[in-house]
């Protein structure tokens with residue numbers, strides 16, 4: 001017998017089709033059956049390490065709900081002959097939209113503008129002037145599929161596009177490659193972090209990178225909290241060595257550093273980059289399509305190992 005177990009907080013949109021394909025759904029992997037389980041549909045950011053995999057001796061697939069699979073030890077999976085899949089591409093637009101929205105909200109001080117407009121602004125005076133964003137220099141740290149969508153959007157805002165990636169990419173004319181993150185930060189006004197998470201990018205946005213960006217710099221992060229030295233970021237947002245930040249991801253989320261609450265120059269979002277009805281439905285479908293392909297012995301749609 002082959003069993004599918006789905007682990008995580010699935011909404012009805014996904015829970016029903018998962019059950020229809022025979023999956024048993026549990027909130028917590030500690031409550032999951034293990035005998036005969038060949039496929040895990042995984043949702044959430046908890047660690048999936050070798051020890052966890054070893055509890056499922058017949059496991060052949062971990063189908064992740066999400067493009068980022070930094071919480072899954074892919075090397076350990078490969079060593080055990082377990083395939084890992086993710087849900088790329090279907091979320092690119094939403095994540096890019098949120099990155100741009102946070103940039104506009106932070107730069108144009110829209111949270112403060114909203115508060116100023118509420119109840120009318122007669123008697124409050126003119127809203128303080130703020131920052132022109134169109135025509136700025138934008139640096140994309142990680143020009144993958146999501147980074148490219150962000151760059152396309154910012155190019156439409158007449159921004160000069162700079163990027164760092166492991167290697168130079170085939171890009172539209174005029175986009176400038178930088179071979180290290182400090183050089184990228186030095187060349188731009190706005191740094192958008194869209195690289196993968198995990199050990200390879202831990203703290204890649206270091207104090208040195210933030211100082212290269214400088215006191216007029218804005219940092220946007222839609223990747224993973226681990227990519228930024230968050231203490232260095234907070235220090236600089238507090239004392240003016242950085243202008244502002246728009247952040248959808250944090251170290252230790254969903255609990256975030258209380259120092260963020262005291263800041264007036266940040267826009268914070270609860271890791272909702274892919275969080276639209278349409279995109280989450282597409283992510284769920286892709287996760288299940290990978291499970292179905294695995295069960296049918298067909299090639300997986302989006303295997304990462």
Ligand code: 8YV
Pocket residue numbers: 043044045065066067068069091271273274
């Ligand atoms: C999450 C994400 O998967 O795709 C990713 O890598 O970070 C998000 O889309 C989502 O929060 C569900 O866990």
